[in-house]
Amino acid sequence: MRLPVLGAVLALVVPLAPAAHASAPPIAWAACAPARPGFECATFTVPLDHDDPRGATTTVALTRKPATDRAGRIGSLLFNPGGPGASGIDYVWAWGEKMSAGVRGRFDVVGFDPRGIGRSNPLRCFADERERAAFLTAGPVFPYEPEQERPFFDRYRSLASRCDQPIARHMSTADVVRDLDLLRRALGDRRLTYFGTSYGSYIGTTYANMFPGNVRALAIDGVLDPELWSSGRQIQSDRIATAEVLDEFFRLCDEARCVFGPNSKQRWQALLASVRAQPITLGTEVWTYDLVVQQAVLAGFASEAWTDIATVLDQLSDASAGTAVARSDPAYDNFFDANLGTTCADTEFPRTFGAYRAISRYAGAGSEFGPYWWWSTSACADWPVNPDRYTGPWRARTSAPVLVVGNHFDGSTDFRGAQAVARQLPNSRLLAYAGWGHIAYRRSQCAVDAVHSYLLDGTLPPAGTVCPANPNPFLGTASQLADHDFRRSTGPVASR
Numbered sequence: 049m050r051l052p053v054l055g056a057v058l059a060l061v062v063p064l065a066p067a068a069h070a071s072a073p074p075i076a077w078a079a080c081a082p083a084r085p086g087f088e089c090a091t092f093t094v095p096l097d098h099d100d101p102r103g104a105t106t107t108v109a110l111t112r113k114p115a116t117d118r119a120g121r122i123g124s125l126l127f128n129p130g131g132p133g134a135s136g137i138d139y140v141w142a143w144g145e146k147m148s149a150g151v152r153g154r155f156d157v158v159g160f161d162p163r164g165i166g167r168s169n170p171l172r173c174f175a176d177e178r179e180r181a182a183f184l185t186a187g188p189v190f191p192y193e194p195e196q197e198r199p200f201f202d203r204y205r206s207l208a209s210r211c212d213q214p215i216a217r218h219m220s221t222a223d224v225v226r227d228l229d230l231l232r233r234a235l236g237d238r239r240l241t242y243f244g245t246s247y248g249s250y251i252g253t254t255y256a257n258m259f260p261g262n263v264r265a266l267a268i269d270g271v272l273d274p275e276l277w278s279s280g281r282q283i284q285s286d287r288i289a290t291a292e293v294l295d296e297f298f299r300l301c302d303e304a305r306c307v308f309g310p311n312s313k314q315r316w317q318a319l320l321a322s323v324r325a326q327p328i329t330l331g332t333e334v335w336t337y338d339l340v341v342q343q344a345v346l347a348g349f350a351s352e353a354w355t356d357i358a359t360v361l362d363q364l365s366d367a368s369a370g371t372a373v374a375r376s377d378p379a380y381d382n383f384f385d386a387n388l389g390t391t392c393a394d395t396e397f398p399r400t401f402g403a404y405r406a407i408s409r410y411a412g413a414g415s416e417f418g419p420y421w422w423w424s425t426s427a428c429a430d431w432p433v434n435p436d437r438y439t440g441p442w443r444a445r446t447s448a449p450v451l452v453v454g455n456h457f458d459g460s461t462d463f464r465g466a467q468a469v470a471r472q473l474p475n476s477r478l479l480a481y482a483g484w485g486h487i488a489y490r491r492s493q494c495a496v497d498a499v500h501s502y503l504l505d506g507t508l509p510p511a512g513t514v515c516p517a518n519p520n521p522f523l524g525t526a527s528q529l530a531d532h533d534f535r536r537s538t539g540p541v542a543s544r
Contacts, residue, residue: 090109123237127139131248263447271466272461273469340361393431452473
């Protein structure tokens with residue numbers, strides 16, 4: 049990302065000091081809906097603009113699994129799953145029991161939908177799901193032919209005006225972090241206990257640098273390098289990370305004699321050449337080059353689904369026509385909208401088509417996945433960057449050590465991100481998982497145990513600890529994670 053053209057277009061903004069906090073209002077917890085037994089829900093009011101703490105407000109939706117060991121209760125454990133745009137409430141409903149048990153019932157496990165997301169005054173750029181789906185299907189997932197680039201850029205750039213709402217101007221990660229510190233105080237915790245995964249790691253890293261004296265325990269897993277993310281250079285990682293995981297996918301597929309082997313990498317290259325020349329019809333669906341690339345991107349998220357992904361690639365490789373892969377349209381949620389709202393608020397992206405096209409060439413030189421990750425950010429070309437965003441410095445010494453967890457082969461947040469944060473934060477410890485997939489906490493018991501021990505009493509794993517990889521994913525039972533759909537998607541998956 050040091051090419052001359054990029055130095056001219058990727059500007060940095062001088063960071064602003066954290067705004068003075070308003071007083072933290074009390075939280076009125078009540079039982080959630082009957083479908084969520086054992087969980088409590090609430091809303092939390094925060095300033096829309098932290099520079100104007102007595103001005104307009106917005107709400108943050110909360111849920112918690114109360115501590116079961118009331119006598120030994122330590123405080124609140126706040127969790128964010130990433131995205132940006134994912135609902136922390138939904139994830140705590142799914143993972144709260146496991147997390148609570150892992151920390152011996154000594155924490156209230158608290159999930160929150162960050163401002164503008166899910167149930168928290170959501171940014172909504174479309175009237176309904178039909179309108180959103182029409183926008184996403186009006187062109188390719190990403191442009192892969194030169195003549196597609198300008199129409200794609202203009203279409204995505206138009207989202208800035210479509211999404212122009214008050215909340216969209218205050219969705220930076222720094223705004224979320226200021227909300228988080230207010231929430232910590234309202235929960236009665238002298239210092240923050242936090243666990244963030246994927247983009248949630250960026251929330252944690254930003255908190256560690258904006259409020260370094262307020263950290264009790266802060267664990268991050270699936271880690272973004274904040275220097276890349278905040279400066280618009282995340283493509284430096286994305287252009288190669290997915291390809292590195294896919295090379296492992298091919299190696300282990302051939303080793304296990306999976307359905308896409310033998311010679312799976314050669315079959316992949318032949319499949320790409322074939323579908324670029326002529327779309328493939330599989331049952332009732334037409335697969336174009338961008339959709340096949342998108343399918344392979346999913347391999348970088350979850351090794352548990354590799355058998356399923358290999359089956360689809362095998363069918364595509366063999367087919368000029370084949371059996372149908374049916375799917376129904378998902379219910380509308382604002383993940384797509386919120387993902388853009390936060391990404392564009394955080395980062396100064398290029399403003400011109402020429403700059404986007406030049407960086408796309410750089411992205412494509414890294415791998416066939418580079419343009420996939422890059423082009424969706426063209427929605428930010430006309431989007432106003434939040435003046436209250438935080439862009440560093442990233443080297444604060446926190447009041448307690450930070451646990452940084454990274455997977456050796458992660459197609460969304462590569463291991464280099466975890467290594468970078470461990471170098472940046474002087475009071476941190478790096479824990480590695482030697483396997484495949486996105487976020488160690490979802491797949492390595494060694495990592496799970498280390499995270500829980502650290503959150504409980506601050507115990508860090510010994511320096512240099514590497515959790516062993518699970519067995520070859522193709523030799524186990526295929527499974528799917530609840531938070532990803534490993535069939536065709538209706539839009540870009542360029543999320544964390």
